[in-house]
Amino acid sequence: MSLLEVRNLKHKFRDGTEALRGVSFKVNSGDFIILAGKNGSGKTVLIRHLNGLYIPSEGEIFFEGKPIHKQIKWVRQNIGMVFQDADSQIVSQTVWNDTAFGPENLRLPKADIEKRVSNALLAVGMMELKDHSPHNLSGGEKRKLAIAGILAMDPRIIILDEPFTNLDYTGIIDILGQIVKLHKSGHTIICVTHEIEKVLYHSNRLIIMDRGLIAEDTLPEKGIFNTHKYGITPPMEEREGIEIVRDMTWLK
Amino acid sequence: MAEITVFHFQAGNTLIYRLNTKLKLLLLLIYSFSIYQLSLKGVLFLSAFIFIAVSGTLTKPAGLIRQMKGFIFILILIVAASMTSVTGDPLFTGLPFPTREGLLSGMLAGWRFVMIIILGLIFTTTTRPNQIHAAVGEILKPFPLVNESAIAARMSLTIMFIPILMDMLNEIREARKARYIEGSRNPVKNISTITVPLISGVILRAGETSMAMESRLYSGALPGTKQAVQRKEYLLFAACLVPVVPAFLL
Structure with a gap:
């Protein structure tokens, strides 16, 4: 049985825009999926359904075989979502308190909360900043804090919405390293990005969305040759007249 | 990286950081109330004590106060409203406003406003948000029909x-x-x-x-952490109240 299953998902906004027009796919435990597509293709709308934040107009989503709308708390605990704008995910005035926000909402005992927060901050290398104000962190640190906040809830699937946006080279390397580490530690990853050359090497599936539909769901090594059709920068470059596929990771 | 840190908790370990949040909140209310009730001399006396407390509790007080330039507009409004509404001796012959009394009253009102902002700054800078949350929750708990x-x-x-x-x-x-x-x-x-x-x-x-x-x-709703008040915190609270009494006598 797959960990997560999306069946014929449709979403229509009040103004009549059809953001999703019948999306179906499965996520297996241990997958590292790159969800790519140009702006407005429906990526963000899709992942917000996976966390129960949006209600579909049609279709259903199953987590471990059970419909997610019947067990939303359990689903949100198991499917963590890192938002594109890390600033909007920060709700507390210290790094420690912000990481504790999720476990506190789970009404866990104090000792468990402390253990989870401590482990999450150690995992992202931010323990020494625990008393700092999140407001004053750099872009990369804010994103790591957002990841720590999700890790503290102990999810099985982690969805990252455009994790490399607005980051400099060092920040991208840092976040990419974190994502790969999370995957190696057993988390299932869904990474929404159109900058596929930074991360594709680490993934086992490439899903490309186009106008509210899944246009490709394939192996990364096959999918890269079609990206240009869907408005995604082809991860190839021309050297001396020969097309060369780039490394597909910024981690060295 | 953000430049504004005003009204944000900043880690520290001075006495005020260690004071129970409920008592700190109570002090904030007493000081704020006093500042609006005191005479000019009383306000200045209490302000001196508050400034001493600021320099002893906040790590970069001058930097924080500089960041509050956004409040200058409100301050100007307060002073201007008073200058153009209080009657008395005109400052310029032939014009009913501004008056000497209006100018003095406006400056006092402005000064009171500045002190209230500084009190709020001390409170938010030295108190963790989850402690504020827990203290407010505990204070409001006895009231019926209040979530x-x-x-x-x-x-x-x-x-x-x-x-x-x-x-x-x-x-x-x-x-x-x-x-x-x-x-x-x-x-x-x-x-x-x-x-x-x-x-x-x-x-x-x-x-x-x-x-x-x-x-x-x-x-x-967020779960809060209860804080029990210790004896030494009551002593510190009482010590902080000491300057309020002579301020009312001035």
Whole structure:
């Protein structure tokens, strides 16, 4: 049985825009999926359904075989979502308190909360900043804090919405390293990005969305040759007249 | 990286950090009330004590106070309102306003406003938001029909949003300067070019934040941590009240 299953998902906004027009796919435990597509293709709308934040107009989503709308708390605990704008995910005035926000909402005992927060901050290398104000962190640190906040809830699937946006080279390397580490530690990853050359090497599936539909769901090594059709920068470059596929990771 | 840190908790270990939050909140209320009831001499006396407390509790007080330049506009409004409404000896012959009494009363009102802001600054800078949340929750708990946890959570979030708002405001101001809108003589244009982007930015940000909170299982209330008041905290509280008594006698 797959960990997560999306069946014929449709979403229509009040103004009549059809953001999703019948999306179906499965996520297996241990997958590292790159969800790519140009702006407005429906990526963000899709992942917000996976966390129960949006209600579909049609279709259903199953987590471990059970419909997610019947067990939303359990689903949100198991499917963590890192938002594109890390600033909007920060709700507390210290790094420690912000990481504790999720476990506190789970009404866990104090000792468990402390253990989870401590482990999450150690995992992202931010323990020494625990008393700092999140407001004053750099872009990369804010994103790591957002990841720590999700890790503290102990999810099985982690969805990252455009994790490399607005980051400099060092920040991208840092976040990419974190994502790969999370995957190696057993988390299932869904990474929404159109900058596929930074991360594709680490993934086992490439899903490309186009106008509210899944246009490709394939192996990364096959999918890269079609990206240009869907408005995604082809991860190839021309050297001396020969097309060369780039490394597909910024981690060295 | 953000430049505004005002009204944000800053880790520290001075006496005021260690004072129980309920007592700190009570002190804030007593001092604020006193400042609005005291005579000019009393206000100045209490202000001196507050400034000593600021220099002893905050790590970079001058930097924090500089960041509050956004309040200057409100301060000018307070002084101007008083100068143009209080009757008395005119400062300029032939004009009914401003008056000497109005100027003095405006300056006192302005000074009171500044002190209240500084008190709020000391409180928010030295108190962790979850402690504020827990203290407000505990204080409101005895009142029937009051959802103390929800009110406390909203209060924590509001405090959290102040520096974000000030950051947004700064960005908008800089964008205005870059487009030469700053020097416009049209007051309606001046106000609308600040308020329209600020309000739309706040609404968008609040929507995203509420969604992010929902995804982390926020359900309208935050669990707080109870803090028991210790004997030495009562002593510190009493010591902080000492300057209030002579201030009323002045």
